[in-house]
């Protein structure tokens with residue numbers, strides 16, 4: 202099981218555009234077209250399933266919010282950081 206990161210490690214490891222919110226890391230992605238957001242969310246789901254580490258995804262008009270935490274560890278781990286980088290690569 203991944204170990205929960207310290208506050209300092211989290212701040213140091215946050216990928217571009219991501220921020221900490223309690224025991225989660227999160228980023229909002231914006232789109233010119235609603236269906237582009239839908240396609241992005243689907244791509245995020247594919248990555249999550251491939252990596253077996255799943256985010257909370259909120260789809261709004263022209264915006265998609267992605268949130269990661271490691272449920273099994275009860276906090277933010279390197280798995281969350283790794284997936285956040287992979288999600289950035291889908292944007």
Ligand SMILES: C[C@H](O)[C@H](O)[C@H]1CNC2=NC(N)=NC(=O)C2=N1
Pocket residue numbers: 253254255256269270271272273274
């Ligand atoms: C039972 C547990 O949910 C699974 O082992 C996997 C699936 N996807 C997961 N996703 C996230 N974000 N955290 C987990 O701890 C996790 N665990």
